[in-house]
Amino acid sequence: MSDFLQAIIDGVAIGSLYALIAIGYSMVFGILQFVNFAHGELFMLGAYFVMLFLTMGAPVWAALLFAILAVGTIAIVIERIAYKPLRKHNRLAPLITAVAMSLFLQNVVQVLFSPNSLSYPVNIPGTIVTLGDLYVRIRDIGIFILTILLAFCLELFLNKTKAGQGIKALAMHSEASKLCGVPFDRTVSLTFFIGALLAVIAGTIQGMATNQIFPLMGVNAGLKAFAAAVLGGIGDLRGAVLGGLFLGISESMLVSYELSTYKDGFAFVILILVLLIRPQGLLGRAQLVKV
């Protein structure tokens, strides 16, 4: 029993980071009906920018703020130059540019910062508290609370502010919302910015916790977050959080039952099963499409 509980505790920590990235995936999909495969690279860029500002001597909060602004701007620019011109084409075209964009960003970072892993000057200590046989890192509790808090704030933002309602309206029906005066381009940019914000926070947490960042760190994180988003019902925020946590916990279960070799495949097994059995995901609603 204690093994089981421990696996849940470990999984929540990993899952929280998946969830933060998955939210960005889900939001962009909700609005544009397209999977931004370069989203994992925003997570990686975030980790690198924070690292850069920290080595320049900025305090942690300022480094994080600057990094969010920088990566947020990059996300908006990417959308404008790589996705927007293809918006009128079929859905495959922006998907392919997204893959290209992700490769491009990985390689730019490899050229600028070397392909080696770098370590952070500031770390989050991994002090643990024990509860009988069980133990939990204070850091992980913090990450979990932060994830829930951010998801809650986002929900609040979407429901209570005009800009947030614009995003919701757009997700519901893009043509109708345009007619009702929702500024389309600005709302799309805002969505990309929010996605980038969450990805930067996740990247920074991972960088400071594991003390190593490398140009390809976004690949795995991105895939897992994608699987989490689909699992939860892509386009649904709470679904993304739930999917992330579920994926994290099931992965840590596989490890503790000595099946860790299958761990990375598991995300894709889940992906396939969800698409076969419940394509709309755990929390997603089935949509009727009029043709």
Next chain:
Amino acid sequence: MIFLVTRRKFVATLISITSGIIYSAHAIALDAKVGVLLPLTGTQAFYGKEAKNGIDLAMEEINDPNLNLKLIVEDTQSTPLEAAKGINKLITSDKVSVVIAEVISSNAIAAASISEKAKVPILSPAATNDDVTLGKKYVFRTCFIDSFQGVVMANFAAKNLNAKTAIILEDADSDYSKGLSNNFLSTFQSNGGKVLKNLKYSQKDTSFTAQLGDVRKLKPDVVFIPGFHQQVGVILREAKDLQIKSKMLGGDGWFTPELRSIAKGAENGGYTSTHYSTDSDEPKVKAFVEAYKKKYKTSPSAHAALGYDSFKIIVESIHKVKSSDSQKITEALSKVKDFPGITGSITMDKNHNPIKPAVILKYVPEGYKFITSIHPEKY
């Protein structure tokens, strides 16, 4: 005017012809193309770059007007697929005589099978997996092999550290790690020790708490982690956070400055087997370390020294046969005997593996502490 121009042309031609004759009479310069196939980008780029630095340093030191060496470098991006593509390009389109290929075992194995078919010799600086050279005529290496390294560490744990129980944390994505852990397992057991668990992790993992939870619970005397620094650094840090008291052991994948920068002190007290020790008293090692520090402003890792040795061995072989013919170089490589390398005296055995000692170092706050050097005859 016309006459003048032609006369000038005539003189110029005459000069060029005579100088050509003089030059060729002076020395029959030997041209040889040496291919270099290393992971220069991707997850294991660190090892490739270090080896490349060593090769470049050795290249600079070669001062022979009769030998015109050309390096052709290919990047494997740390994947077996790109390694196979790279070796194909080097052999078919660049027509190299000999290749220094890959420091990562999985990629070296991919390249080796192709070079074997093409009958072009390759020399691996640091691929330690046993299968790299096994049964191959054209594949050589400069480093000791995993079966040796795993055995050395298991014996060290059982005899020097008096360990009775062990847990292995294996990198499931690497042939290198598998080789070390298998040999550690069998040797540790034959020494009367007990391996409580053989846990696996992936190179993509960023947190190892789930695996370390078992270590924390079972409290083995030693934990053997035959992995690469990127993951090992994080594992060591997390183990310290979880207050795990077991002694940590690893292979040569640990022996990089990056491990220290990731682990941030958690590596102290750990043991690693490696190819040489930078604070050796031998004059040739000292000279190498100094020259390397001067050129790259950092101290050389084991991979840098192995790259350096590999290139020197190839140059010596080309010298010996005075030819850039792949077949002849292969024969020379198989006859390398008592080559005075930075990483020890190198003699190729019948399986094309060098017979040379492994060094065991302990991580201490001020650097490494030399513990012991183990010769193949004694293991």
